[in-house]
Amino acid sequence: MTRKRVVVAGLGDSGILTAMRLARHADVVGISAKPALVSGQELGLRLSRPDDWSRDYWIAFDRFRGLDRVRTVHGRLTGLDPVARRVELTRHDGTRNHEDYDALVIATGVANGFWRRPALQSAADVAADLRAAHDRVAQAESVVVIGGGAAAVSSAANVARTWPRTRVDLYHPGERPLPAHHPRVWSRIRRRLADLGVGVHDGHRAVVPDGFACDEITTGAVHWSTGQEPVTADAVLWTIGRVTPNTGWLPSDMVDDDGFVRVTPDLRVPGRPGFFAIGDVAATDPLRSSARNRADGMLAHNVRADFDGRPLRNYRPPTRRWGSVLGAQPDGLEVFAPDGRAFRFPAWSVDRILQPVIVRRGIYRGVRP
Structure with a gap:
C-alpha cells in the first residue's frame, strides 16, 4: 500500500x-x-x-x-x-x-x-530577539508587567529574582492573577512574589494605545481604563493575553x-x-x-x-x-496539578x-x- x-x-x-x-x-x-x-x-x-x-x-x-x-x-x-x-x-x-x-x-x-x-x-534573528529583550529589561531600573496570566506572573517573579535592585510591579485587571488556575495556585505564588518584593496591583485594566499590537517592550506612561492614576516605568511588558x-x-x-x-x-x-x-x-x-x-x-x-x-x-x-507557573528556580521546579496541589522537583533533579x-x-x- x-x-x-x-x-x-x-x-x-x-x-x-x-x-x-x-x-x-x-x-x-x-x-x-x-x-x-x-x-x-x-x-x-x-x-x-x-x-x-x-x-x-x-x-x-x-x-x-x-x-x-x-x-x-x-x-x-x-x-x-x-x-x-x-x-x-x-x-x-x-x-x-x-x-x-x-x-x-x-x-x-x-x-x-x-x-x-x-x-x-533565521537562527540569527531568533538570537537577536532574545538578546534585545533581555538587555532592555536588564538596563531598566523599573519594570511594569501588565496582565494576570502565567506569562505575566512568571515575568514579574523572574525579573525580580534576577535583578533584585529593580522595582517590579504587576498590574492585572481582576481580583487575582491566574484566574484560569485553581485558587490554591495563586495563594502559593502570591507569597513567592511578596518575598521577591514584587508589587501586585489588582483591578487595573490598561488602555492599549490605538494601533499598538502589544508586541514590543515599551517605555513611559501606562493609563488605566479603571480610573487609577497613570504609572511610568523604564520597561513595560504587555503580557495581556491578546x-x-x-x-x-x-x-x-x-x-x-x-x-x-x-x-x-x-x-x-x-x-x-x-x-x-x-x-x-x-x-x-x-x-x-x-x-x-x-x-x-x-x-x-x-x-x-x-x-x-x-x-x-x-x-x-x-x-x-495546570503545570509550572514560575519555571525552574534556584530551589527547584514547582508544578501544579489541576486541583491546585503543588509538586516540587528538587533543583538538582531538573x-x-x-x-x-x-x-x-x-x-x-x-x-x-
Missing part, C-alpha cells in the same frame, strides 16, 4: 510531537517559519536567563531523533488549496513552493506579544469569529475531510488546552484511524490550567532527571547534544 503523506503546518511543541508520532506510519512533511523549535513557554526565564532558556526551549530540528523521518521545510505558509490538497508557502530563501498532502494537521499556534511572532526568521491565531493563510470558513480553527471533539475540522488541528490555534475549549495536555498522541491515532476508516477518539479538555530523562528522552524521544 502506498504510504500516505501528512503535512504538519507548524512545528512548535504540538506540531513536533504529532509529526514524530506519525512519521512511523506516513510520509510526514513539517513546515515551520522558524529553523528550530522556539518554544513559547517560560517567558520569565527567557527574559531573565536567555542562555538557560535556550538550552531547553530553543532546539534545532536536526537534534530531535524523532524527526529523522520527517522532512522539515523552513518557510511561511501563504495559502491553501483544499481541492488540490496542497499548501502554498514562501521558503526562507524567497522562493515560492507548495506541498501536497493526504492529511493536513494545522498546528500554527498564535502570535502573542513580543515573544511569539509568526514572522519567518493572542492572534496564525490562520491568515486558511479559508475563512475554517475559522471561528476570532480566527481560531473550528474543530470537532476528535480534532477534525468540520466539513474538511482529512483536516485536523491541535494546540493554541485549535478552538477545542475556552482554554484551547490541547497544546498543554499531550493531545498529540490522540491526534496521531485519529489521523491513522481516519485513513483506515476506524473510529476516532475524542479530546476531553481539563477545566483548569538538570539531571527532568530535562534529560523525562523531557528529552521520554517526551521528545531523544535529543542529540
